[in-house]
Amino acid sequence: MQHNRAGRKLRRTTxxxxxxxxxxxxxxxxxxxxxxxxxxxxxxxxxxxKLVTAAKKDGLAARRHVSRWxxxxxxxxxxxxxxxxxxxxxxxxxxxxxxxxxxxxxxxxAAILEFVDFKFEAKDRAPRKESLSDRARRASGGRVDxxxxxxxxxxxxxxxxxxxxxxxxxxxxxxxxxTKPAAKPAPKKGPSRTGPSxxxx
Numbered sequence: 001m002q003h004n005r006a007g008r009k010l011r012r013t014t015x016x017x018x019x020x021x022x023x024x025x026x027x028x029x030x031x032x033x034x035x036x037x038x039x040x041x042x043x044x045x046x047x048x049x050k051l052v053t054a055a056k057k058d059g060l061a062a063r064r065h066v067s068r069w070x071x072x073x074x075x076x077x078x079x080x081x082x083x084x085x086x087x088x089x090x091x092x093x094x095x096x097x098x099x100x101x102x103x104x105x106x107x108x109x110a111a112i113l114e115f116v117d118f119k120f121e122a123k124d125r126a127p128r129k130e131s132l133s134d135r136a137r138r139a140s141g142g143r144v145d146x147x148x149x150x151x152x153x154x155x156x157x158x159x160x161x162x163x164x165x166x167x168x169x170x171x172x173x174x175x176x177x178x179t180k181p182a183a184k185p186a187p188k189k190g191p192s193r194t195g196p197s198x199x200x201x
Contacts, residue, residue, distance in 0.1 A: 008043050015028070021047060022069055029075050029083060033114035041097050041113040052094045057085035084118060 010017055024044050027034050029051075036044070051069060054062045058080055066076050087094050096116050104108040130138075 002125040008039055010040060010043070022071070025051065026070050026072055026075050028113060029070060029079050032083075032118045033112060033120075035100070035110060037101060037103075038097070038111040041111040044113060045095050045097065049092065049094050051079065052084055052087055053092070055079045058084070058089060083115070087184050 003061060010020075012020065020040075021044060024034060024036065024040070025048060028044070028048055047069065051066050054065045063076065063080065066079055067073075070076050070079070094115055095113055098112040098114070100110040102108065
């Protein structure tokens with residue numbers, strides 16, 4: 001039995017793992033919500049809550065402690081001035097994990113880590129991309145009719161156009177004159193390369 005082996009390595013070296021947690025904490029404090037795998041969210045959650053608890057005690061030691069994990073000064077200022085005051089009356093449990101199930105691609109169990117007072121607001125959709133038909137209408141300055149008309153049907157008040165006279169077909173069959181392919185010229189006879197035959201000798 002293994003003892004004192006708490007924590008997940010996440011298939012990374014120690015330096016890589018700590019750098020990843022630093023980046024994720026920076027994103028969490030800026031956006032208040034991040035999407036990652038479930039195992040990473042479980043490892044990141046206690047780190048984030050310890051930072052918020054330290055930020056509730058606004059002092060030099062607390063700022064140095066937060067700056068160890070978040071090197072960006074703007075984000076550190078946001079933690080002390082915006083995030084920590086919201087949880088002054090809360091003894092803990094500042095974040096929550098929402099499971100999303102297996103994600104597409106590697107089938108890893110995805111999750112969302114967010115603050116408990118986070119309010120999701122839908123963003124405005126981007127303008128619809130102009131299609132080829134819309135571009136043709138804009139270029140022609142009017143409506144482009146793309147409706148196919150049936151046989152014998154014309155526009156309202158218009159007579160169907162008269163059929164153009166068809167050209168006479170060429171006669172086909174045994175009576176018709178057929179062109180014969182040109183005959184290939186016969187090969188020229190010359191002396192053989194192998195020399196005279198030795199059978200008669």
